[in-house]
Amino acid sequence: MSAGAIVMMIIAMVIVWGGLVASIVYLRMRPEKTDSPFEDPDLVADDTARSQMPHPTRDT
Known part of the structure; x- marks a missing residue:
């Protein structure tokens, strides 16, 4: 390897x-x-409702 290639390799590293x-x-x-005491109650309610729904399936 030439000196220029070694210098470029060191710069890249x-x-x-x-x-x-x-x-x-x-x-x-x-x-x-990740645990904020100021969570939006609407988002928490949406997450709770979504977790109780069955997992969507595809019949293709």
Whole structure:
């Protein structure tokens, strides 16, 4: 491999692995909140009603 190819490979690896590390750090600092005390009661009622309905089937 030539020196230019090695330099480009290192740059590409730094971009890919650096992006991975940056995204992990970002998610560790600002995790997603899944259990919010302020849920919309209409959405909760829709989810409850939908969970009690039978699973749709296809007869094709």
